[in-house]
Amino acid sequence: MQTIKFHAAIAAVALAFAAPATFAMADDAPVTEAQLADHIKILAGDAFEGRAPGTDGEDRTIAYVVGEWARAGLEPASGSATPWLQPVPFVETQALTGTAKLKVNGRDFALGDDGLILTGRDASVALANVPAIFVGYGIDGTGKVNADVKGKLAIMLFDNAPFGEKLPRYRERRQMLADAGAAGVLVIATDAVPWAQLRESLGSKTVRLASASAGAPVSGFLSIEAADALLTKAGQNSGALRAAAKSRNYRGIALPVSADLSTTSSIRAFTSNNILAKLPGAKPDGKAVLFLGHWDHLGICAPDSAEDRICNGAVDNASGIAVLIEVAKRLGGGVRPDRDIYFLATTAEEKGLLGAHYFADHPVVPLSDITVALNIDTITISPRGTPVATIGHGKPAYDAVVRSVATKFGRKLDEDGEADAFVQRQDGWALGAKGVTSLMVGGSFSDMPLLEKFLEGDYHGPGDNFSDRIPLGGAAEDADLHVALGRAFADTKAWSGTGK
Numbered sequence: 346m347q348t349i350k351f352h353a354a355i356a357a358v359a360l361a362f363a364a365p366a367t368f369a370m371a372d373d374a375p376v377t378e379a380q381l382a383d384h385i386k387i388l389a390g391d392a393f394e395g396r397a398p399g400t401d402g403e404d405r406t407i408a409y410v411v412g413e414w415a416r417a418g419l420e421p422a423s424g425s426a427t428p429w430l431q432p433v434p435f436v437e438t439q440a441l442t443g444t445a446k447l448k449v450n451g452r453d454f455a456l457g458d459d460g461l462i463l464t465g466r467d468a469s470v471a472l473a474n475v476p477a478i479f480v481g482y483g484i485d486g487t488g489k490v491n492a493d494v495k496g497k498l499a500i501m502l503f504d505n506a507p508f509g510e511k512l513p514r515y516r517e518r519r520q521m522l523a524d525a526g527a528a529g530v531l532v533i534a535t536d537a538v539p540w541a542q543l544r545e546s547l548g549s550k551t552v553r554l555a556s557a558s559a560g561a562p563v564s565g566f567l568s569i570e571a572a573d574a575l576l577t578k579a580g581q582n583s584g585a586l587r588a589a590a591k592s593r594n595y596r597g598i599a600l601p602v603s604a605d606l607s608t609t610s611s612i613r614a615f616t617s618n619n620i621l622a623k624l625p626g627a628k629p630d631g632k633a634v635l636f637l638g639h640w641d642h643l644g645i646c647a648p649d650s651a652e653d654r655i656c657n658g659a660v661d662n663a664s665g666i667a668v669l670i671e672v673a674k675r676l677g678g679g680v681r682p683d684r685d686i687y688f689l690a691t692t693a694e695e696k697g698l699l700g701a702h703y704f705a706d707h708p709v710v711p712l713s714d715i716t717v718a719l720n721i722d723t724i725t726i727s728p729r730g731t732p733v734a735t736i737g738h739g740k741p742a743y744d745a746v747v748r749s750v751a752t753k754f755g756r757k758l759d760e761d762g763e764a765d766a767f768v769q770r771q772d773g774w775a776l777g778a779k780g781v782t783s784l785m786v787g788g789s790f791s792d793m794p795l796l797e798k799f800l801e802g803d804y805h806g807p808g809d810n811f812s813d814r815i816p817l818g819g820a821a822e823d824a825d826l827h828v829a830l831g832r833a834f835a836d837t838k839a840w841s842g843t844g845k
Contacts, residue, residue, distance in 0.1 A: 373676075373825070373829075374675065375821070375825055376668070376671045376672075376675070376821045376828070377821060378817035378818060378820075380671055381664065381667045381668065381725075381820055381821060381824065382811070382817060384663070384667035384671075385663045385664055385725075385815070387409060388406065388409065388659075388666055388667065389658060389659035389663040389809075389810060390811075391655055392405065393406060393657070394644060394655060395644035395645055395646065395655045395658060396640060396641050396642045396663075397641065397642065397645070398552070398615075398617035398641050398692045398693050398696075399435070399615040399616070399617050400644060402644060403617060403618070403641075403692070406641075407429075407430065407618060407620060410640060411429045411620060411622075413673070413674075414429075414620075414622045414670065415622075416674075417670070417673040417674040417676075417677040417678065418624065418673075420622065420624070420625065421621070421622065421623070422622055422687060422709045423623070423709065424708075424709030424710070425621060425709060427618075429621060430618040430619070430620060431618060431704065431707070431709065432616050432618055433619055433692055433699070433700055434554070434555035434556070434614070434615075435552050435553065435554060435555055435614070435693065435699070436554075436555050436559075436613070436614050437550055437551070437612070437614075437615060438464060438465070438466070438551050438552075438553075438610050438613075439613070440462075440463065440465070440608065440609075441608075441609040441610055442608060442609045443461075443463030443464060443465065443563075443565070443607070443608045444606070444608075445463060445604050445606050446604065447603070448602065448604075449601060449602050450579075450601045454575070454578055456574070456575060459571075460568040460570060460571025460572075460574075461531075461565060461566070461567060461571060462543070463564075463565040463606070463608055464551055464563070464564055464565055465563055465608030465609065465610045466559050466561065466563070466564070467562070467612070468611070468612055469608070469610075470562050470563055470606070470608045470609075471606070471607045472529065472562060472563060472604075472605065472606040473605050474603050474605065475497060475498045475529060475603060475604045475606060476496075476498065476599065476602070476603055477497065477499075477500060477602035477603065478492060478493075478494060478499055478597050478598065478599050478600060479500045479576070479586060479590075479597055479598050479600055480494065480499045480500065480522070481501070481502060481586075481589070481591075481595045481597060482501065482512075482595075483501040483502075483518040483521065483522050484506060484512060484518055484521065485593055485594060485595070486508050486593025488513060490521050490525045491595060491596055492596055494522050494525050494526060494597075495525065495526030496526060496528050497528060497529075498527070498528060498531065498563075498604050498606070499527045499529070499530045499531070499561075500533065500567070500572070500600075501518060501519065501530060501531070501532050502532070502535075502587070502590060503515050503532050503533055503534055503535040511768075511769075514769045515532055516697050519532060519560070519561075520558060523558065523559075523561035523564075524558060527561045528561060528562055528563065528606075529561050529564065529604070529606055530560075530561045530563075530565075531565050531566065532564075532565070533566075533569065534566050534568055534572075536569060540568045540569070542805065542806070543566060551696075552696040552697075552699065553696075553697075553699070554703060556706075563606045563608055575602065576600075579601055579602050580601065581600070617641075617692040617693060617700070619689060619690065619691050619692055619700045619703065619704055620689070621687070621689055621709060622673070623685060623687050623688075624673070624676055624677050624681075624682070624685065624686040624687075626682055626683050626685045626686065627681040627682065627683055628683040628684075628837055629683070629684060629685050630683070630684060631714055632684055632685075632715075632716045632842035632843075633684055633685040633686065633710050633714050634682075634684055634685075634687070634715075634716060634717055634719070634834045635687045635688075635689060635715050635718040635719070635781075636686065636687070636689070636718075636721065636831065637688070637690070637701070637718060637719070637720050637721070637772055637773075638662055638665035638669050638689075638690060638691070638720060638721040638722055638772070639662050639665070639694030639695070639700065639722065639772055640666050641662075641692050641694055641695055641696075641700070642657065642658025642661065642662070642663075642695060643805060644656065646805075646807065647807055651807070653808075655807060656805065656806060656807055657807070657809060657811070658809055659809050659810050659811040659812075660723055660724075660725050660726070660799060660815060661804065661805070662721075662722050662723060662724075664723065664724045664725040664815075664820055665721040665722045665724050667820075668721050668724055668820060668823065668824045672824060673688055675828045676828060676831055682836070683835055683836055683838075684716070684835040684836075684842070685710075686835055687709075687710060687715075689704060691772055694771075694772055698771075698772050698774060701773075701774075701775035701776065702775040704775070705776050705778070705781075712776070712781050713780075715776070715781050716782070716834055716843070717782050717783075717784060718773055718776045718784070719785075719786065719830060719831070719834075720773040720784070720785045721785070721787075721823075721827065722771050722772065723789055723796075723799075724787055724819075724820045724823055725789075725815045725816060725819070726788070726789035726792065726799055726816065727788040727789055727791065727796075727816060728816045728818050728819050729819055729822055730819075730822075731788030731791050731792050731819050732756065732757040732758060732791045733747070733751045733757070733759060733787060733788060733791065733823075733826065734758075734760075734763070734786075734787070734788070735747055735764065735785065735786050736764045736765065736771065736773070736784065736786075736790055737768060737773060737777065737782070737783050737784040737785060738760070738784070740782060740844055742844040743782055743784065746830070746833050746834065746840065747830070750826060750829045750830050750833055751826060754822070754825065754826060754829070756822070756826065759791040763790075763793050764790035767785075767790060773785055786826065786827070787823035787826065788819045788822070789819070789820075789823070
């Protein structure tokens with residue numbers, strides 16, 4: 346937990362390094378693999394304990410990032426009472442107990458504890474005889490709640506709705522059902538995420554913004570096997586229900602199922618922080634470029650008995666913060682860009698892009714003034730020479746800038762659209778939903794087999810440590826690309842600032 350004295354010390358140390366660089370380079374020095382490795386080793390070291398929000402690992406992360414950005418010539422961004430930081434209030438709920446006693450057609454049905462994750466909104470919740478309804482994706486083609494769920498247990502699919510673009514993801518849909526009066530929301534897990542991993546990451550603690558709606562009184566997850574067993578017992582064909590739910594006009598189906606739900610939880614309020622910095626432009630025109638990436642990871646994630654208890658998050662996302670630091674050094678130490686450039690390291694991305702959403706709701710610079718947001722996440726996936734993909738492409742003027750910059754580096758473009766599947770899974774989505782053009786550019790989301798290998802392996806586990814197996818060449822190339830993109834979008838003569 347942070348203290349005023351701790352933050353004051355950070356500010357004092359950082360300001361000592363904040364003098365602008367006294368030299369300028371005709372060209373930006375290439376980012377090296379060794380420079381990225383040095384940062385990743387520190388940020389993903391055991392001393393940082395996996396960089397979980399609200400822990401000593403956060404304090405160490407803040408001190409390191411602020412120190413590096415100050416050395417690069419960045420300044421604290423105005424608009425926050427705490428220099429370099431934007432405090433973000435959270436509420437953490439830790440499930441203590443959770444039981445669901447189900448009846449199908451009036452008869453007891455044992456679901457099995459291993460197939461259910463249950464969390465209560467309050468310290469103690471007890472609900473009796475709650476009727477169940479299967480709602481498919483929970484929304485229709487217009488993005489609105491598709492069924493009457495008031496006072497009911499809504500059973501919803503995890504996967505993204507297939508009948509429209511940019512529709513709400515499962516967290517948003519779950520909240521929409523809660524806002525519509527659902528007594529409980531159970532999400533049927535996806536086979537894209539192993540059930541054991543889901544239990545580990547979601548079964549013990551949940552975090553929400555203190556300003557956000559608290560959700561349904563009870564929420565949770567059903568394993569695919571448990572959901573199939575329940576639906577079959579209720580006289581439904583699981584495959585047929587999933588197929589029917591793919592219609593944009595699906596309205597859900599009442600099930601002959603009722604539930605007694607009870608939970609106990611511990612509730613903790615705490616404050617974490619986004620880290621904010623500014624590189625003042627040489628010729629500011631009221632428009633700004635924003636670089637961002639999340640600093641947080643999962644912290645101590647394994648039980649006491651495990652050999653390795655820490656999810657260090659080397660690739661996800663110490664690598665992105667390493668790139669942000671080196672980009673800041675080039676832009677701050679070289680020829681000063683025309684426009685203001687902001688740097689944002691967000692908290693609680695792993696909890697649902699929460700830090701980015703908070704910044705989008707409480708920006709230190711008007712969102713309308715941000716000409717582009719460039720998000721950097723999980724960047725150490727592919728080797729040198731990997732084509733450049735863009736999450737958030739589709740605006741011709743912006744696409745042209747990316748194409749021009751990439752071509753100058755001899756990079757090919759990957760425009761097959763596969764990267765679009767990740768548009769809602771990264772911090773840029775929180776800003777894009779507010780109208781800010783947000784791009785995620787680089788090779789990591791171009792080579793899908795390599796990305797999937799990581800997601801199916803070390804991702805969100807104790808194995809995401811720094812090692813020689815991490816390909817830093819592609820990340821170094823992408824770092825150089827981002828330096829050039831920052832300069833291009835901050836150039837008042839070459840870029841209008843509006844994309845027109």
